[in-house]
Amino acid sequence: xxxxxxxxxxxxxxxxxxxxxxxxxxxxxxxxxxxxxxxxxxxxxxxxxxxxxxxxxxxxxxxxxxxxxxxxxxxxxxxxxxxxxxxxxxxxxxxxxxxxxxxxxxxxxxxxxxxxxxxxxxxxxxxxxxxxxxxxxxxxxxxxxxxxxx
Numbered sequence: 601x602x603x604x605x606x607x608x609x610x611x612x613x614x615x616x617x618x619x620x621x622x623x624x625x626x627x628x629x630x631x632x633x634x635x636x637x638x639x640x641x642x643x644x645x646x647x648x649x650x651x652x653x654x655x656x657x658x659x660x661x662x663x664x665x666x667x668x669x670x671x672x673x674x675x676x677x678x679x680x681x682x683x684x685x686x687x688x689x690x691x692x693x694x695x696x697x698x699x700x701x702x703x704x705x706x707x708x709x710x711x712x713x714x715x716x717x718x719x720x721x722x723x724x725x726x727x728x729x730x731x732x733x734x735x736x737x738x739x740x741x742x743x744x745x746x747x748x749x750x
Contacts, residue, residue: 618692622648623673625697626659637687641680645670648696661698671695 615638622631622644631648642665649663661668669679673693680689 616687618687620644620686620692620694621673622670622694622696624648624652624657624661625695627652627657635686637685639686640682641670641684641686642682644686644694645682645696667698668696669699671697 615636617634617636619632619634624631631651633647633651635644635647645665645668646663649661649665649668652661653663665682671677671679671694672689672691673695675689675691680686680694
């Protein structure tokens, strides 16, 4: 009897705990784990990213919390603040997704390129993609004897 009471006291000191579900955009299935209602959103996001990586899920996301936003699945379009308590929303279902990047933002070796260089780089990538498209069409034509128009 005394052992049961001590377990109950330990649980009440931690606060209410509940099961949450986090859907990661682009992933096959949700993550589920138990959190305390007093736990902050940033800790929950960190736990979710670590769990995602540990399970070897795809696509690979990385572990930088600053690259992600957590939303309530059934609520409005506003992301949760990383400093809020997860239990303050009264929700159990969440969506984790990458922060949107602006069109002019480029990431390479810690510096940003001027806008002109960014445009020429995009044009080179587009022409490479077009060349790549033409090459797979040629391969299909050769391998199957079919004619696919360009």
